[in-house]
Amino acid sequence: MINLETLVSLLNSIDEEIVLVDTNHKIVFMNIRALENYKDRGGKSLIGKSIFDCHNENSKKTILEAYERLKNGEEETELKSTSSVKTFVRSVRDSNGNLIGYFERFEKK
DSSP states (O other): OOOHHHHHHHHHHSSSOOEEEETTSBEEEEOHHHHHHTGGGTGGGGTTSBGGGGSOHHHHHHHHHHHHHHHTTOSEEEEEEOSSEEEEEEEEEOTTSOEEEEEEEEEEO
């Protein structure tokens, strides 16, 4: 059986930012890369706050639209694309398939 410390270590070994958000849009986890990348925005102090505290109104609308798609069964949806990065929102589901959260995933071009 894998324990919580092992799972956190796994997430911290990923060389991309992972910001896990629950279905109330509260940040519940940030891996080391995210903590470093968002240090100037508050870093660890962002945990427990709304993801919308970190985004403007246009971004909030986009995130809420993506969240609705995840609630309706999509596993991943693209948020935006720039010349260097594609940004996706990916669902996190429990063993029964219920949406319990989501995270942004970045794909460098």
